[in-house]
Amino acid sequence: MSIIEKAAAKLEKEAEPNVQHTPSAASINPVKEHLIENDVPKNDASREEPSQNRLPNPGSASKRITLNLAKMRQHGIVTPDEGRTQIAEQFRVIKRPLLTNAFGKGPTRVKNGNLIMVTSALAGEGKSFCTVNLAMSIAMEMDRTVLLVDADVARPTVPRILGVGKERGLLDILLDEKLDLADVLIKTNVEKLTLLTAGTRHSHSTELLASQSMGELLKELAERYADRVVIFDSPPLLLTSEARVLASQMGQIVLVVEAETTSQQAVKETLRQIESCDVVNLIYNKARSFSGGEYYGYYYHESA
Secondary structure (H helix, E strand, C coil), rough: HHHCCCCHHHHHHCCCCCCCCCCCCCCCCCCCCCCCCCCCCCCCCCCCCCCCCCCCHHHCCEEEEEECCCHHHCCCCCCCCCCCHHHHHHHHHHHHHHHHCCCCCCCCCCCCCEEEEEEEECCCCCHHHHHHHHHHHHHCCCCEEEEEECCCCCCCCCCHHCCCCCCCCCCHHHHHHCCCCHHHHHEEEECCCEEEECCCCCCCCCHHHHCCHHHHHHHHHHHHHHCEEEEEEECCCCCCCHHHHCCCCCCCEEEEEEECCCHHHHHHHHHHHHHCCCCEEEECCEEECCCCCCCCCCCCCCCC
């Protein structure tokens, strides 16, 4: 019986859980053949929702939290209840090519295209901010749901931004065969967004992410829910081995590059390490306007 099938059985028995509150906190997108330049402030937040009558419907997650949407907006996070803001428009542009690849609308089919990893070369470039905003933006789609996975197992950021405590999560599922996916999924007040935290720290996290159990979990997540996008907030690629292991199993990768900070050499080395992935999306993050104060969005495409 697969992880997701076990979860489904468990869900039928589960009642509704608790509710909590939280705050949060940047930018992205094209294909390995494209570069998108975009500005965004720095910060983070996120989560995901369920599907309709299918197995571990994130909607039937055993826990719930209430995200503080007002506070998230103050930190530059896109929320469903705000109007056509600049940052919301930026992420609308950013998500479109990703969704095209995720659901076979492009010229070629991308294997596991709905598994998207967001990473950076180094720490502090705004990857978690971008991850959360991307997840929130996709959650606003009429016919898509999002599962946001905090895979930064060494330094989890997304749950802290969203106000989630030290919950069991990804690593716990991989370690405990008796643990159901439904036991660790967290539903939020954003209808189509569900969260899976990194879980309990483990000294062999790299090996766990490279394990057969992880491969089976990713296969289930990629294939069982045709309408779902699974977004992973990954550790920085040049600082950890976990990110490289995770990258090898993704359909698409989003690489966040900090404007005027990340060196060309760091970007080239990072791209070299993920060249096995056919679709790589680059985000030029934290670019500022000439006036020096505001973030702005400027997009262009060019052959890589």
